[in-house]
Every structure is written in C-alpha cells, then in structure tokens.
Amino acid sequence: MDNFSYIIYCQKTKSAALVDPSFDAAKALEFITEDKLKLLYLINTHHHSDHTGDNQSVINSQSCELIISSLANPRFSFGNVRKVIDSEILSIGEANLKFIHTPGHTQDGICIIVNDEALITGDTLFIGDCGRCDLPGSNIAKMFESLQKIKSLPDHLIVYPGHDYGDKPYDTLGSQKRINKTLLAKTLGEFSKIP
Numbered sequence: 001m002d003n004f005s006y007i008i009y010c011q012k013t014k015s016a017a018l019v020d021p022s023f024d025a026a027k028a029l030e031f032i033t034e035d036k037l038k039l040l041y042l043i044n045t046h047h048h049s050d051h052t053g054d055n056q057s058v059i060n061s062q063s064c065e066l067i068i069s070s071l072a073n074p075r076f077s078f079g080n081v082r083k084v085i086d087s088e089i090l091s092i093g094e095a096n097l098k099f100i101h102t103p104g105h106t107q108d109g110i111c112i113i114v115n116d117e118a119l120i121t122g123d124t125l126f127i128g129d130c131g132r133c134d135l136p137g138s139n140i141a142k143m144f145e146s147l148q149k150i151k152s153l154p155d156h157l158i159v160y161p162g163h164d165y166g167d168k169p170y171d172t173l174g175s176q177k178r179i180n181k182t183l184l185a186k187t188l189g190e191f192s193k194i195p
Helices: 026-034 055-062 140-151 173-179 188-192
Strands: 006-009 015-019 038-043 065-069 081-084 089-092 095-101 110-114 118-122 158-161
Touching: 006 026, 006 095, 015 026, 015 089, 026 055, 038 055, 038 089, 065 095, 095 140, 140 188, 158 173
Parallel strands: 015 038, 038 065, 065 081, 118 158
Antiparallel strands: 006 015, 089 095, 095 110, 110 118
16 A cells, blocks of 8 residues: 555654554554554544554554544544544654644544644645545535645645655645645635646
C-alpha cells in the first residue's frame, strides 16, 4: 500500500504517538521497540480502513490511547478512546500536537500541527491534490472549507500527507499554496470543477 504512517516522539522523555498505522504497523512498532519509545497514543486522521486497519493490534500490544476526532461516528471507537475537538493541543513530552478538524474526505478528518513545524494532513491534503470527495460520507463543500482553513496556516509548515500521490513525499505548505490546484481554487464553484 502507499499509505504513510508517522511516528511523533520526544527525544527527552521517549514518549511517542503513532499516526495512521494502516494495515501493517510492524515496521512502526519495530522502530518504537528499537528506540525504546513508550507509545502513549495511536492517532487516526480519519476512519478509512487503509489508515486504521492495524489499530486493534497496536492497541493490544502497546496499551495506548486511541485519538480520534470528536466528529467521529461512535461505532468507530473501541478501547481507551479520546475524542479531540478543533484546536485542541496534546503534549507528548516536549512535542506539542495541535488538532484541526478538516472534514470533507470524511466527516471525521483531522490534521495535526506538530511543534509549529510539521502538518500531518491524512487524506485532506496531498502533494498537488486533495482527498476524494465522491465517496460515501464525503462532502465537497466541507472539503473546500477545510482547505481554506489549511491555506490560512503558515507557509513554513512541512506538509506530510497520508499517501504518496504527488511528485514528492512532502513539501512546504507555502509551495503547495502556489502550485496545488485545490488550494488555488478561490471559490467552491472553481473547486468543484477541478478534474
């Protein structure tokens, strides 16, 4: 699969979070074990199985808390779950995570700003594109609003998407504001006409 998973951790405290384990979290868990990290949180940017497929095995092996959007469907939650609201901040040692609600691809989409340096976007924003809005539960108007919210964030943030669909795996948000067709659309009408 072409999914990206991300590990956020604090060098000082060795506490960590795993974002979107996909269908196979073995390599991520191996990294966590080898670096002697303590996995406190498993974070899902949205509920699609290509991002959440290995949730249960990670939670069973690590006894961590699952972090999902407060807009997530209740049946999606299991185990020790924390639902985060828009702009909520979570600390992992010296790493600060700010959650941004970004519905559109799904109702429960979230992005994560890490230490005012990185922006993990799941399937909201890709390099050169955005997540699909033609799937069950998606909403093109909400996606446009979410992308406008992302456009208001600082240019220096490095965008780390949920899939390797672009010409490179990551990019600055400033660069994406200049070249990404979905961020260049000024109105919902323009956005809805993008192929």
